[in-house]
Amino acid sequence: MLFLALWSGLLALTAQGVAQDYGTSPPVYPSPPTAGIGWDAAFAQAEAFVSNLTLEEKAQMVTGTTGPCVGNIGGIPRVGFEGICMQDGPLAIRQATYASVFSAGLTAAASWDRGLIFTRGLYMAAEFKGKGSHVALGPVVGPLGRSGYGGRGWEGFSPDPYLTGVAAEQTIWGMQQAGVQTSLKHYIGNEQETQRNPDLSISNTTIEAVSSNIDDRTMHELYLWPFANGVRAGTASIMCSYNRLNGSYGCQNSKTLNGLLKTELGFQGYVVSDWQATHAGVDAINAGLDMDMPGPVGGSQNASFFGGNVTQAVNNGTLNQDRVDDMVRRIMTPYFHLKQNEYPPIDGYEPTLNSRYPPYQYPFTLGASNVDVRDNHAQSIRELGAAGTVLLKNTNNTLPLKAPRTIGVFGNDAGDVVDGLYFSGAPFQQPQGYEYGTLPVAGGSGTGRLSYLVTPLDAIKARAARDGSLVRYILNNTLTTQPGALRTIAPVPEVCFVFLKSWASEGSDRVSLEANWNSTAVVNAVAATCKNTIVITHSAGLNVMPWANNPNVTAILAAHLPGQESGNSIVDVLYGVVNPSGKLPYTIALNESDYRFADITNSTELQQTEDPNAWQSNFTEALLIDYRHFDYYNQSVLYEFGFGLSYTTFDMSTLDIEPAVPSLEISPLPDAVPIVPGGNPTLWQVLYTVNITVTNTGDVAGASVPQVYLALPQIANSVPTPKNVLRGFDKITLQPGQSQTVNFPLTRRDLSYWDVNMQEWVIASGTVGVNVGFSSRDIRLTDQFVVVQEG
Ligand SMILES: *[C@@H]1O[C@H](CO)[C@@H](O)[C@H](O)[C@H]1NC(C)=O
Ligand SMILES: *[C@@H]1O[C@H](CO)[C@@H](O)[C@H](O)[C@H]1NC(C)=O
Ligand SMILES: *[C@@H]1O[C@H](CO)[C@@H](O)[C@H](O)[C@H]1NC(C)=O
Ligand SMILES: *[C@@H]1O[C@H](CO)[C@@H](O)[C@H](O)[C@H]1NC(C)=O
Ligand SMILES: *[C@@H]1O[C@H](CO)[C@@H](O)[C@H](O)[C@H]1NC(C)=O
Ligand SMILES: *[C@@H]1O[C@H](CO)[C@@H](O)[C@H](O)[C@H]1NC(C)=O
Ligand SMILES: *[C@@H]1O[C@H](CO)[C@@H](O)[C@H](O)[C@H]1NC(C)=O
Ligand SMILES: *[C@@H]1O[C@H](CO)[C@@H](O)[C@H](O)[C@H]1NC(C)=O
Ligand SMILES: *[C@@H]1O[C@H](CO)[C@@H](O)[C@H](O)[C@H]1NC(C)=O
Ligand SMILES: *[C@@H]1O[C@H](CO)[C@@H](O)[C@H](O)[C@H]1NC(C)=O
Ligand SMILES: *[C@@H]1O[C@H](CO)[C@@H](O)[C@H](O)[C@H]1NC(C)=O
Ligand SMILES: *[C@@H]1O[C@H](CO)[C@@H](O)[C@H](O)[C@H]1NC(C)=O
Secondary structure, three states: OOOOOOOOOOEOOOOOEEEEEEOOOOOOOOOOOOOOOHHHHHHHHHHHHHOOHHHHHHHHEEOOOOOOOEEEEEOOOHOOOOOOOEEEOOOOOOOOOOOOOOHHHHHHHOEEEEEEEEHHHHHHHHHHHHHHOOOEOOOOOOOOOOOOOOOOOOHOOOOHHHHHHHHHHHHHHHHHHOOOOEEEEOOOOOOOOOOOOOOOOOOOOOOOEEEOOOOOOHHHHHHHHHHHHHHHOOOEEEEEEEOEEOOOOOOOOOHHHHHHHHHHOOOOOEEEEEEOOOOOOOOHHHHHOOOEEOEEOOOOOOOOOHHHHHHHHHHHOOOOOOHHHHHHHHHHHHHHHOOOOOOOOOOOOOOHHHOOOOOOOOOOOOOOOOOOOOOHHHHHHHHHHOOOOEEEEEEEHHOOOOOOEEEEOOOOOOOOOOOOOOOOOOOHHOOOOOOOOOOOOEEEEOOOOOOOOHHHHHHHHHHHHHHHOEEEEOOOOOHHHHOOOHHHHHHOOOOEEEEEOOOOOOOEEEEEEEEEOOOOHHHHHHHOOOOOEEEEEEEEEOOOOOOOOOOEEEEEEEEOOOOOHHHHHHHHHHHOOOOOOOOOOOOOOOHHHHHHOOOOOOOOOHOOOOOOOOOEEOOOOOOOOOOOHHHHHOEEEOOOOOOOOOOEEEEEEEEEEEEOOHHOOOOOOOOOOOOOOOOOOOHHOOOEEEEEEEEEEOOEEEEEOEEEEOOOOOOOOOOOOOOOEEEEEEOOEEOOOOOOEEEEEEEEEHOOEEEEOOHHHHEOEEEEEEEEEEOOEEEEEEEEEEEEOOO
């Protein structure tokens, strides 16, 4: 059956009091077939391929099976097809040996650097390819980051959809250029881990997964937005999510799959289920699901919602074979487009790492074992780790360091890990993660198996040895908070580093936004003695910083999740080898309670419910998440979205705005033209350009990130329009005294809102405010223009 209309009810009130009935998910059928738009030659190959297959072989092509990889499609030797190998994940080929562990998506976003994000994708994918993996399960744009408590926010980029969209497209371009398919995930509304899957409660009733109930405008302007970038960038695959949407499961929701994704965005590739997110066969297929992973259900390797059920359903007339052919074409078109019919063999060590369902039903060709795919990627990882580090405070230019005579190092995040180099399994499932050791990346399927790890303490010691500095340390947080503990460090160091960490992992949400392991007490204890205390956070998401205004805390760096070169990345910044240029991809509020506008749905009642449909998450804040919320309610924050200091200073001048096409020709609606991947192509047409000049006014070279925010008109009878939305940014490196003009193209989509009645992107009449600055609250230049006149 279709999980339609499972609930409906009273009207809920959104932020501004607009009544919102979240309703049900409307049926959208049939599933639109791919035409291989943009992949014409490969589409013809895929068509020929399908025409040679038996029905049983077609069923095999759409159903995961036992094999050496995290996800496997069995080979068909008769037609020379060797199968498809899918591997986690978004920051590394997760479980492989002799592979690099890159910076997390969060760090990539904090760099605001298109080039570095592209290179990260390119190099990471080279490692997938070297290991014979056709599909990388990433990048992540869902969760977007509705709640800072979300356990997987760090796997993705930023709660801002524009920044996330840019990061996703750069990653996809980079990865697919290396010949690897991306699987953009998790589609859609996967904003919490708590009750992400159905479970059996105390009463033997299946309690359904949480339902993300999102109004149509918010869906388009926030959560769907980066997926549009990804589809336009040509992602081979989209992974549907565990949660429900308006009561209907993400992998069998015809509105989101057939409607939004395959019709409106013109997606030409295949939809793969998240692992065990398939809950039906024919109904999921007709709703738009193309591939079932990992395949087997109920502990039997021969049983699947797809597989034999697909063959039976076609034979008994409940499933149209044309749809099955479309599924195979959707899978094989990007495969041929990326020339994966000639591909390195799967690393021979993989079966050791993936022994979940032996023996295999189909043959897989394995190559040499433990192939070293790391190349010289470490240098680029080190660079991005530094570029994604945000300098938040720097009293009296305490940084960069010269050659301090004495250095103190504190915090359990400074030293080496003691529970292993692969953050998966038992010690990593506690709310705070492991106690001793730095946090280079977080846990779950989005982690990576480190081949080595440069810790902050290692790198500080190496640097101090060059300068003749003394380095003394206490890495036990409990000890550090005890009276008198710092006496062993005498004399008081010239500079004290405190390294803090915040753990998160797939499967559970964060319980606190403060750094873990008594972090506040540790900072306060060190700062009570040391009047030059520098705090560095390694964090799977945002942190509140109750100690930020302590006058002895002279510098703060949010170092996010830098990957395997962590220590080198931070030392490069601390000593000024790299001038910091990261900017916050989220807001740091004053208090943890300030984030209550979009809580994770959870309660003791829900945990004990016997109502299968009890888990409802109404996204009543609508468009007002992160800085959109704080700006709308004029709320003070500690460090705003887009903020980050440098060792130099920048100024900005001469804002210029020009229409890119004759303004009289701009209609409020996009032209009705054929849809291509990414949607209506006229949405991507540049209608205006904005120009500013940035000058480095300090005395060292550095990179600046000028940011364009638009104040779009309010819309009657709609959820509130945010006061300011990011619609342009660039990262430019300038020598002291150097100036550069920076251009920002504004597309039709950038200037439009989603009109729920017209079911179209519309440019509202009225004034568009243009605010350009160095953060969302450091606006230097303001102007306005009118695209569409009133009336
Ligand atoms: C969610 O919204 C529906 C109305 O669409 C309302 O009936 C329901 O009570 C709301 N649920 C919660 C948990 O607020
Ligand atoms: C969910 O319901 C809301 C309110 O009716 C609607 O605007 C939205 O399009 C629905 N979304 C889906 C995915 O069905
Ligand atoms: C399909 O079969 C025909 C006839 O056996 C063969 O010539 C052709 O190469 C096959 N095509 C594919 C894609 O396997
Ligand atoms: C759940 O099902 C089992 C097996 O049928 C039964 O023994 C048990 O009493 C049931 N529990 C409840 C709470 O209904
Ligand atoms: C068909 O799907 C059902 C679940 O709906 C499963 O129990 C059964 O084993 C499947 N049959 C085959 C042949 O995979
Ligand atoms: C047809 O086959 C499918 C898949 O096994 C099954 O779910 C469905 O009940 C069958 N329908 C009929 C009418 O036999
Ligand atoms: C910063 O410099 C000012 C001016 O020299 C001085 O008054 C102040 O004490 C310094 N602050 C710290 C924390 O060193
Ligand atoms: C950390 O310090 C506390 C307090 O002194 C002590 O109880 C604990 O054993 C120490 N942990 C380790 C691993 O030494
Ligand atoms: C936090 O500090 C308190 C008091 O010093 C101590 O009892 C507790 O064990 C510490 N907790 C952690 C997680 O370190
Ligand atoms: C700052 O450091 C000085 C000197 O060590 C100390 O006297 C003072 O109490 C510290 N202030 C705080 C807020 O910890
Ligand atoms: C959700 O609620 C359950 C039960 O109250 C609790 O065990 C769990 O820690 C909660 N999770 C979060 C993220 O608050
Ligand atoms: C931007 O700068 C260039 C070169 O200085 C100039 O030609 C152009 O007209 C400016 N304005 C816009 C909006 O692009």
